[in-house]
Amino acid sequence: MRIYSSRGQRCRVFTPSRARVSLPITLPCVLSEFLSALVLSAVLVTSPAMASEAALGVGVVQDGANILRPDKQVELAQSLRTFEAETGFKIRVLTEEDAFEKLNREAQTIKSTLGLDRSSVLVVLDPTAPNVLDFKVGSQLRGRVGPQFFSELTGRYGNLFYVRDEGEAAAITASVAALVECLPRDEANICLNVPGVDESSFWISLVFGIAAGVILGGSARIDYAPKFPKGSFAVAFAPLWFPFIYYYSLAPLTSRGASPLYVGTTLLLFLATAWAVWSQDKIGSAVGLSMDEGDDDY
Numbered sequence: 001m002r003i004y005s006s007r008g009q010r011c012r013v014f015t016p017s018r019a020r021v022s023l024p025i026t027l028p029c030v031l032s033e034f035l036s037a038l039v040l041s042a043v044l045v046t047s048p049a050m051a052s053e054a055a056l057g058v059g060v061v062q063d064g065a066n067i068l069r070p071d072k073q074v075e076l077a078q079s080l081r082t083f084e085a086e087t088g089f090k091i092r093v094l095t096e097e098d099a100f101e102k103l104n105r106e107a108q109t110i111k112s113t114l115g116l117d118r119s120s121v122l123v124v125l126d127p128t129a130p131n132v133l134d135f136k137v138g139s140q141l142r143g144r145v146g147p148q149f150f151s152e153l154t155g156r157y158g159n160l161f162y163v164r165d166e167g168e169a170a171a172i173t174a175s176v177a178a179l180v181e182c183l184p185r186d187e188a189n190i191c192l193n194v195p196g197v198d199e200s201s202f203w204i205s206l207v208f209g210i211a212a213g214v215i216l217g218g219s220a221r222i223d224y225a226p227k228f229p230k231g232s233f234a235v236a237f238a239p240l241w242f243p244f245i246y247y248y249s250l251a252p253l254t255s256r257g258a259s260p261l262y263v264g265t266t267l268l269l270f271l272a273t274a275w276a277v278w279s280q281d282k283i284g285s286a287v288g289l290s291m292d293e294g295d296d297d298y
Contacts, residue, residue, distance in 0.1 A: 059115055064096035065127050067168045076176065087184050089141065090120040091176060095168075099126040100134060121183070123175050125158075127168055133158030133175060145182050146192035153178060153194050197258040205249045205262075209270040212244035216270075217277025245270050 060077045061068070068076065080091050092114040096102060103110060103124065116122055122136040135150045156162065157171040166174075182191035197205075219237035223230050249270070253263050276283065 059092075059113065061093045062095070062114065063093070064099075065125065065168075067095045067125060067127070067172065069169070072169065072173075076173070079180075080176070083180055088119060089183050090115065090117070090138075091123065091179055091183075092116060092120060093123045093125075093172060093176070095125040095127070095172070097126065097128050099124050100129060103136070121179055123172060123179075125168060125172055130160065131155070131158040132163055132168060133171060135175075141183060144185070145190055149182070149191055149194060156194055156198070193252070193255045195257050197253055197256050197262060201252065201256070202258075202262055202266075205253055205266050206269060208244050208249040209266045210273050212241040212249065213270045213273025214277055215241035215244065217274040220274070220278045221280075 060080050061073055063073055076093065080093075084090050094103075094110065094114065110116070110122075114120075114122065116136070116138070118138040118140045120136075120138045121141055124134040124136065125132050126134070131154060133154045135153065137150060153175055157174045163171055178191075178194050178196075181195055185191060215237060216234055219241070220231045220234040222233040245267075249266055250263060253266060
């Protein structure tokens with residue numbers, strides 16, 4: 001690019017294809033260089049690379065630990081801005097080594113940089129910590145989810161096993177997805193637990209369902225005639241088996257929005273186990289394993 005001064009002097013200024021320039025020390029040439037740099041800056045700002053850089057979400061996502069890929073960081077920042085515009089709730093993300101300690105030392109700086117207030121949730125990921133996740137919740141949002149919600153969120157997605165299998169980026173996106181789903185709910189439909197049932201939670205529910213079935217079936221077998229009718233002890237033992245099937249098996253599934261298949265499978269397994277224990281004599285006779293046949297030999 002060539003620019004001429006008012007005296008006809010030619011000034012060679014910087015262009016992207018030239019690394020070396022020689023400028024006469026004249027005011028018109030200095031102004032020309034300044035204008036050229038200004039035009040070049042405008043071109044760079046409007047380029048896709050710079051546009052992506054601007055969309056990385058300064059004040060929304062602060063990825064000091066480089067957990068997220070640039071495209072994922074852009075996508076996350078844009079979705080959080082949209083969520084804030086629609087609901088008024090702010091979700092911010094901070095990733096950094098020793099982030100938990102930094103929050104204690106520089107709480108006001110971080111609060112100012114990310115624009116945190118009483119309607120904000122800060123998702124913190126520290127890759128050096130045993131459990132990588134933590135949450136700083138504004139006072140206006142604490143009552144919008146159950147009291148154990150954030151503890152469960154930390155335990156489910158921040159533990160070493162989840163991070164090892166799914167990665168730290170997945171821990172961030174899964175946590176944010178749970179917040180986006182639960183924070184806008186009304187008081188009558190708040191999230192008492194983190195939505196979704198993973199495989200380990202389902203297996204735990206099945207184990208408690210089987211345990212409840214064993215207690216129910218075993219208590220129903222107690223025969224203390226003539227004072228008590230057969231099966232009445234199943235009611236007497238209800239304080240033992242009912243908490244297992246309801247509080248530890250079915251309720252964790254239903255409160256997390258589990259599919260009817262999970263709930264039905266757990267309930268069916270509970271009833272089948274109870275029936276099998278209660279009917280074990282009949283089942284044994286049917287397959288030739290009755291315990292009564294060998295009594296006369298002893």
